[in-house]
Amino acid sequence: xxxxxxxxxxxIVAETVGTTALQASHQFSRLWPSLLVVxxxxxxxxxxxxxxxxxxxxxxxxxxxGLGIVMIAAIGLVVFGQRLDMPAVVGxxxxxxxxxxxxxxxxxxxx
Numbered sequence: 001x002x003x004x005x006x007x008x009x010x011x012i013v014a015e016t017v018g019t020t021a022l023q024a025s026h027q028f029s030r031l032w033p034s035l036l037v038v039x040x041x042x043x044x045x046x047x048x049x050x051x052x053x054x055x056x057x058x059x060x061x062x063x064x065x066g067l068g069i070v071m072i073a074a075i076g077l078v079v080f081g082q083r084l085d086m087p088a089v090v091g092x093x094x095x096x097x098x099x100x101x102x103x104x105x106x107x108x109x110x111x
Contacts (some may be wrong), residue, residue, distance in 0.1 A: 002054075004054040007047045007068045
């Protein structure tokens with residue numbers, strides 16, 4: 001796997017950790033989750049910047065945000081008991097299909 005994809009995957013994981021901590025911070029009223037938000041997003045943006053050396057910003061952001069949305073929804077379900085209705089599930093499935101189309105068929109993933 002190319003290194004820029006490793007950076008992108010790690011950026012998505014860091015963003016997901018940061019967003020999960022954002023829910024746990026209770027509007028930044030709890031110190032440790034609040035610090036995890038700052039570290040998670042900072043690390044995510046740094047790793048995304050490394051990815052942008054090779055891939056265009058639109059493609060990187062589409063993959064980063066799309067996979068982040070799906071991962072946060074799954075964490076919301078498992079950790080916080082937040083349920084999704086069928087239109088939300090279908091919408092997220094379409095996001096995943098869009099990411100697959102970009103990855104499998106687009107020549108835009110390299111500069």
